[in-house]
Amino acid sequence: MSKARYIEAKQKWAEKQKARGVTARAVASQDRLPPGQKLTEGFPVLDLGVQPEIPLTKWSLKIDGLVEKPTTLDWVQFHALPQVEDVSDFHCVTTWSKYDCRWGGVAFTTLYELVQPSLEAKFVYFTSYDGYSTNVPLAACLDDDVLVATSFDSRPVPREHGGPARVIIPKLYAWKGAKFVSGITFLAEDKLGFWEVRGYSNTADPWTEDRYA
Numbered sequence: 001m002s003k004a005r006y007i008e009a010k011q012k013w014a015e016k017q018k019a020r021g022v023t024a025r026a027v028a029s030q031d032r033l034p035p036g037q038k039l040t041e042g043f044p045v046l047d048l049g050v051q052p053e054i055p056l057t058k059w060s061l062k063i064d065g066l067v068e069k070p071t072t073l074d075w076v077q078f079h080a081l082p083q084v085e086d087v088s089d090f091h092c093v094t095t096w097s098k099y100d101c102r103w104g105g106v107a108f109t110t111l112y113e114l115v116q117p118s119l120e121a122k123f124v125y126f127t128s129y130d131g132y133s134t135n136v137p138l139a140a141c142l143d144d145d146v147l148v149a150t151s152f153d154s155r156p157v158p159r160e161h162g163g164p165a166r167v168i169i170p171k172l173y174a175w176k177g178a179k180f181v182s183g184i185t186f187l188a189e190d191k192l193g194f195w196e197v198r199g200y201s202n203t204a205d206p207w208t209e210d211r212y213a
Contacts, residue, residue, distance in 0.1 A: 003049035007198070014199030014212050024201070024210035032089070034206035037097040044096060045160045048194075050130040052159075052180055059164055061148070065125075065186035068116035075164070079150070081106045081114070088145050088170035091206040103168050104151035108141050111148065111184065121186035125193065126167055126178040134176050134193035135202070136169060138186070145170050148181060173204040173211070 029035045056075045064070040073081075085104045091097045117138070124141050127133050140146075149157055149168045157163035162179025169177045175195050196202050201210045 006049050010195070011198040018199065018212050022212060024203075024205065025208040028205065028207040030207075032099075033097055034091055034209070036209050037091060037095055037206065040096045040098055043098060043161065044092070044094075046092065046094065047160075047162075047179060048130055048132060052129040054129055054164055054180065056164060061165065061181065062183045063111060063115045063185075064183070066118045066121040066188060067186050068118065069114065071115055078106060078148075078165070081110055084110075084147060085151075086145050086147060086168075088168065090168075090170065091173055093173040093175055093200070093204070093211050097206075101168075102153050103147060103149040104154070105147045105149035105165065105168075107144070108146040108148065108167075109144070112142065115186075117186045120188045123187045123190045125183075125185040125187055125191050126181055127183035127185070128178045129180040129182045132178055132180070132194050134178050135191055135196060136172065136176050137190075140169065140172065143169075143171060171206075173201075173206055175200065176204050 059075050060072050062072045084107045087100055087102050089099050090101045122138055124136050124138050146169050148165050150165050157166055165181050166179045167177040167181050199213055201213050203210050
């Protein structure tokens with residue numbers, strides 16, 4: 001399926017679910033496995049049909065917007081920052097979940113401290129090398145399990161899973177964690193991302209099945 005047809009199919013699916021009256025649950029589940037999800041031992045690949053090949057010598061991460069110290073990090077500079085490892089669960093809106101994913105990289109809080117966002121910054125807008133974008137409230141990004149990951153199970157993040165660097169935000173559906181991340185912009189106002197303007201939830205809470213806008 002072409003990229004355009006894939007995007008159209010996903011958008012029509014969201015429209016169909018909304019027409020059926022599918023809405024978020026009023027009460028969040030307390031279970032480890034969010035409602036409507038099934039566990040998988042594998043790791044399915046979902047993207048926009050484009051998996052850019054980015055040489056590490058040309059990779060960079062631009063961090064800008066409402067910050068005191070905008071910066072662009074190359075691969076060496078990124079890895080000179082404090083590195084962390086975290087184990088979390090991964091929940092895809094297409095109804096599969098994977099437990100105990102071991103990610104390594106730089107904590108979002110480290111990047112936050114590096115660029116020093118202003119008090120007006122309330123939202124984060126992520127952009128990617130494949131043209132993808134997504135938006136997340138800043139408060140959600142400051143959880144201690146949010147990171148820009150460059151390793152998975154102690155190996156480099158494979159290209160099919162968003163390498164060389166991708167965002168991990170475990171408490172939200174995985175489309176909020178941009179693959180192939182290239183930019184992080186701090187904003188005062190919310191700005192909808194790629195799937196958010198195509199019928200998918202802006203808040204994306206797995207435990208209330210908040211899948212569609």
